[in-house]
Amino acid sequence: xxxxxxxxxxxxxxPVLSLAEEDRHKGALSDVRWxxxxxxxxxxxxxxxxxxxxGSEDGRSERSVLIAAQRAQxxxxxxxxxxSAGDKANELAxxxxxxxLERAGYxxxxxxxxxxxxxxxxxxxxxxxxxxxxxxxxxxxxxxTRELCQxxxxxxxxxxxxxxxxxxxxxxxxxxxxxxxxxxEAVVSTLAQSLRQIESWQRATRKA
Numbered sequence: 659x660x661x662x663x664x665x666x667x668x669x670x671x672x673p674v675l676s677l678a679e680e681d682r683h684k685g686a687l688s689d690v691r692w693x694x695x696x697x698x699x700x701x702x703x704x705x706x707x708x709x710x711x712x713g714s715e716d717g718r719s720e721r722s723v724l725i726a727a728q729r730a731q732x733x734x735x736x737x738x739x740x741x742s743a744g745d746k747a748n749e750l751a752x753x754x755x756x757x758x759l760e761r762a763g764y765x766x767x768x769x770x771x772x773x774x775x776x777x778x779x780x781x782x783x784x785x786x787x788x789x790x791x792x793x794x795x796x797x798x799x800x801x802x803t804r805e806l807c808q809x810x811x812x813x814x815x816x817x818x819x820x821x822x823x824x825x826x827x828x829x830x831x832x833x834x835x836x837x838x839x840x841x842x843e844a845v846v847s848t849l850a851q852s853l854r855q856i857e858s859w860q861r862a863t864r865k866a
Contacts, residue, residue: 792810
């Protein structure tokens with residue numbers, strides 16, 4: 659394979675996961691078939707944890723290696739909390755996001771929505787540069803996502819928050835408006851957008 663991993667996930671794995679989730683909610687996919695799809699995708703994501711596109715490492719110059727090391731050091735000071743706001747399918751989508759952020763050198767923490775207690779949120783709020791990604795797989799995750807965003811905002815008013823609505827075709831500005839006064843800073847629908855968003859926040863933090 660020559661594709662970057664983020665492209666493989668965005669163009670193949672997440673659309674398959676999203677379609678299976680829709681079919682499951684419609685009753686068009688049996689529990690047996692759903693569990694098979696989920697297990698197969700989990701195994702694929704696990705196998706791809708060390709994936710590198712052909713030629714991505716061997717041809718790197720000493721200068722590019724040095725730049726990558728310096729970038730990784732800066733990213734170690736910038737943490738991302740990835741929160742899964744949904745069921746097993748969404749947990750897998752969140753795992754892909756966490757995996758990609760770790761590969762990019764960021765400190766990451768993956769949590770289920772149920773683990774976001776007041777104590778946990780209070781602890782996270784002490785690190786002002788820590789950002790929160792609330793991860794949700796449509797079609798039925800928005801209400802829980804909005805409620806979770808409100809709780810995060812109440813405890814972490816100075817931290818940046820993004821909501822990832824995977825494979826959503828809705829306009830990002832329209833989605834932001836649906837969150838009301840406790841809206842996140844950004845709504846994204848792909849893993850590539852998520853990586854660009856955290857990189858943008860990291861640059862802004864360095865300039866501050």
